[in-house]
Amino acid sequence: MGTQLEINRRTDAAAQAPSPKNGKGSERNRREALQGVTFMLPTLLLLFTFTLLPIFYSLFLSFTRVNLFGGIDFQWVGFTNYVNAWNDDRVWTALNNTFRYALFVVPIQTAVALLMAAVLNSGIRFQNTFRTIYFLPTLTSSSALTMIFMFLFSLNGPINNLLVNFGLLEAPVNFINETDFALATIMVMNIWSTVPFFMTIYLAGLQDIPRSLYEAASLDGANAWQKLMKITVPNLTPVTNYVILMGIIGCFQLFDQAYIISGGTGGPNNATLTFSLIIYQYAFQTIGTMGYASALAIILTLIIFTVSMLARRLNKEESNY
Amino acid sequence: MNKKRLSLSVLMLSSLIFAAACGGNDEAQVASDPSELEGKEITVGTWKGTDAEVKAFDELLAAFTEETGINVKKKVYNDYQTQLQTDLVGGTAPDVFYVDAFLAPELSKQGVLEPLDQYAEQADKDLSDFYEPAINAFKSDDQLFGLPKDYSTLGLYYNKRLIEEAGFTPDDIPTEMEQLPAFLADLKEQLPSGVVPAITTSELARHMFVLQSGGTDVVSDDRKAVLSQPDQLAALQPLVDAYQDKLVQRPADLGQGWAGDSFGAERAAIMIEGNWAISHIEQNFPDVEMGTKEVPTIGGNSGSMMFTVSYSLNSDSDEKAAGWEFINYATSQDGMKIWSEGAGVLPSLKSIAEELNLQDDELKAPFVAAGAYATPWQKGDALSIVAREYNNLLPAALTGDMTLEEAMKRAEEAANKDIETQLQ
Numbered sequence: 001m002g003t004q005l006e007i008n009r010r011t012d013a014a015a016q017a018p019s020p021k022n023g024k025g026s027e028r029n030r031r032e033a034l035q036g037v038t039f040m041l042p043t044l045l046l047l048f049t050f051t052l053l054p055i056f057y058s059l060f061l062s063f064t065r066v067n068l069f070g071g072i073d074f075q076w077v078g079f080t081n082y083v084n085a086w087n088d089d090r091v092w093t094a095l096n097n098t099f100r101y102a103l104f105v106v107p108i109q110t111a112v113a114l115l116m117a118a119v120l121n122s123g124i125r126f127q128n129t130f131r132t133i134y135f136l137p138t139l140t141s142s143s144a145l146t147m148i149f150m151f152l153f154s155l156n157g158p159i160n161n162l163l164v165n166f167g168l169l170e171a172p173v174n175f176i177n178e179t180d181f182a183l184a185t186i187m188v189m190n191i192w193s194t195v196p197f198f199m200t201i202y203l204a205g206l207q208d209i210p211r212s213l214y215e216a217a218s219l220d221g222a223n224a225w226q227k228l229m230k231i232t233v234p235n236l237t238p239v240t241n242y243v244i245l246m247g248i249i250g251c252f253q254l255f256d257q258a259y260i261i262s263g264g265t266g267g268p269n270n271a272t273l274t275f276s277l278i279i280y281q282y283a284f285q286t287i288g289t290m291g292y293a294s295a296l297a298i299i300l301t302l303i304i305f306t307v308s309m310l311a312r313r314l315n316k317e318e319s320n321y
Numbered sequence: 322m323n324k325k326r327l328s329l330s331v332l333m334l335s336s337l338i339f340a341a342a343c344g345g346n347d348e349a350q351v352a353s354d355p356s357e358l359e360g361k362e363i364t365v366g367t368w369k370g371t372d373a374e375v376k377a378f379d380e381l382l383a384a385f386t387e388e389t390g391i392n393v394k395k396k397v398y399n400d401y402q403t404q405l406q407t408d409l410v411g412g413t414a415p416d417v418f419y420v421d422a423f424l425a426p427e428l429s430k431q432g433v434l435e436p437l438d439q440y441a442e443q444a445d446k447d448l449s450d451f452y453e454p455a456i457n458a459f460k461s462d463d464q465l466f467g468l469p470k471d472y473s474t475l476g477l478y479y480n481k482r483l484i485e486e487a488g489f490t491p492d493d494i495p496t497e498m499e500q501l502p503a504f505l506a507d508l509k510e511q512l513p514s515g516v517v518p519a520i521t522t523s524e525l526a527r528h529m530f531v532l533q534s535g536g537t538d539v540v541s542d543d544r545k546a547v548l549s550q551p552d553q554l555a556a557l558q559p560l561v562d563a564y565q566d567k568l569v570q571r572p573a574d575l576g577q578g579w580a581g582d583s584f585g586a587e588r589a590a591i592m593i594e595g596n597w598a599i600s601h602i603e604q605n606f607p608d609v610e611m612g613t614k615e616v617p618t619i620g621g622n623s624g625s626m627m628f629t630v631s632y633s634l635n636s637d638s639d640e641k642a643a644g645w646e647f648i649n650y651a652t653s654q655d656g657m658k659i660w661s662e663g664a665g666v667l668p669s670l671k672s673i674a675e676e677l678n679l680q681d682d683e684l685k686a687p688f689v690a691a692g693a694y695a696t697p698w699q700k701g702d703a704l705s706i707v708a709r710e711y712n713n714l715l716p717a718a719l720t721g722d723m724t725l726e727e728a729m730k731r732a733e734e735a736a737n738k739d740i741e742t743q744l745q
Binding site for chain 2: 067069087088089090147150155156157176178179262264267268269273281282284285286289292
């Protein structure tokens with residue numbers, strides 16, 4: 001917000017701009033506009049070349065059967081790729097896996113991140129040390145984490161030993177290679193590694209909540225839980241929206257963990273076949289199916305878009321503003 | 322006005338750069354006067370390989386440059402299959418690059434590999450010196466799309482100490498697959514806890530010869546996946562049984578990335594793996610005393626897999642003549658000797674294998690012997706889909722979620738559906 005003087009000046013300039021009579025003013029405006037465009041040009045060019053162009057190109061590819069090698073050779077096939085995707089059992093399996101994954105991971109990671117942020121903001125001792133330690137998993141590369149988790153969850157690994165020693169399991173479970181557990185293992189790993197990142201965002205959001213609200217609540221005799229549910233959570237709704245959105249996008253794009261655990265196949269028995277993995281398979285593992293991969297990528301974009309919008313709407317309705 | 326012109330020229334300049342980046346390149350000339358090529362530079366695309374391979378490759382390049390005066394730039398791929406494809410599509414692929422036999426049919430069908438028949442003819446190259454299965458892996462439609470730089474086969478490794486401490490001698494290891502499970506069961510009782518009798522990677526690349534041992538190919542002539550014929554299931558069932566009896570395990574079951582590490586860490590007494598594991602174990606696990614044998618016979622017939630990689634010429638290259646010179650030198654007797662001696666790999670030329678006395682090499686002999694009968698890991702352009710589904714569903718059969726027949730039927734169906742809709 002500017003001062004009244006500035007606002008006046010701006011209105012003056014705006015009023016002058018469209019007037020063709022005032023040649024000097026319009027010339028200046030045009031020059032300023034050009035300057036502005038010149039300054040933005042590098043960004044615009046980058047955005048166009050590396051973001052918009054690929055998006056539209058893959059939209060175009062999704063309607064073709066394409067051979068990108070040598071001389072490029074397109075064959076317009078209309079909606080064939082989309083029809084094939086509809087009839088492809090593997091696509092439905094991948095969709096099912098991905099939805100199950102998101103449905104499980106997003107709520108848990110959001111809730112845990114919020115709780116941890118609230119605790120770390122409450123002024124407990126060694127607050128900063130804890131914040132640093134909790135943030136470490138986010139800094140580690142996800143493929144390295146996957147290798148570590150594969151060791152931890154392996155048949156003779158520490159997790160199995162622990163569970164067997166405490167009598168919780170009779171015999172070690174093959175978490176990574178058994179159809180029922182493979183995806184769950186990835187879920188656990190992903191929650192563990194993404195929670196700190198979202199916790200940091202929540203911590204930043206918590207700084208914006210006025211202390212006076214808590215003080216007033218204390219005077220009225222509210223306990224910690226009531227304060228969390230009635231003050232912290234509603235005030236953090238915009239942050240929660242962001243966290244849920246990023247969580248959903250991250251979940252739908254799950255790739256590296258599934259790729260490493262299954263060696264790129266999506267096994268055992270399609271248990272770790274995610275939507276991004278199937279796109280990768282058609283784009284890079286089978287030659288000549290780039291059109292189909294593009295169609296799947298467009299479908300994934302639409303799905304993420306729809307789900308994110310739905311989630312946003314739901315969250316808004318529940319907000320206590 | 323000045324500023325306007327400036328910004329306009331910025332715009333024009335950038336669009337010019339953009340247009341230049343997208344421009345195509347001219348058709349290459351095929352010339353063949355060696356002296357003309359001096360001072361030229363070509364790029365050769367490889368993957369990194371072991372330390373010994375890197376060193377031997379540098380020696381090979383130095384010798385080549387000295388011989389021909391052609392300079393070579395290396396381009397090393399970390400993720401070969403993905404990066405090479407991207408490079409080929411983008412028009413930035415090296416002049417000469419490694420081609421895995423597995424990918425050769427798909428790539429040659431795309432027209433990105435230059436047929437080498439005429440080059441070989443002009444250079445009077447002796448193609449009969451190459452091991453048959455190795456060079457045949459790069460032929461499609463009667464055209465040659467690469468010359469094998471070396472090959473690898475599968476063999477059986479055993480840990481001498483573990484076998485002897487269990488009260489056996491290496492000679493007790495059966496030479497027939499049919500007797501192997503019983504031996505592994507005996508072995509298991511004597512091994513310390515935490516050590517599995519045998520370890521193997523479970524994927525089609527290692528099992529194709531087992532599946533085909535009854536005479537049925539995994540990809541039929543009309544390009545259909547064939548994985549669930551009775552003879553194939555019968556050949557594979559012993560492996561599934563042995564896995565469920567914990568006689569054979571996969572590296573992932575032990576929390577390791579590949580069998581060579583499990584064997585090297587002495588977590589398994591026997592392993593079926595390629596000859597590349599020899600140098601890996603010698604380097605990383607020098608205390609392990611290992612021995613090697615040929616893969617046990619199935620139904621009396623010897624079998625193994627052969628993996629081979631070629632040098633192939635980029636059909637889009639501007640320096641085809643110089644590129645061919647490199648391929649020709651690297652697969653000549655001189656070049657092959659530098660490479661296979663230095664890298665410790667099996668040479669694809671019979672004459673060099675003899676010269677290096679590999680048939681008498683204690684560890685490598687079984688792998689050289691397999692060169693005569695091994696099944697190449699190559700089966701047309703549908704194999705990548707068939708392999709994907711096999712690798713996806715075999716674990717379900719191993720862990721007992723499905724019977725082997727169910728799993729293989731499903732893999733076959735999924736693969737066939739995909740081949741039908743996606744491959745023309």
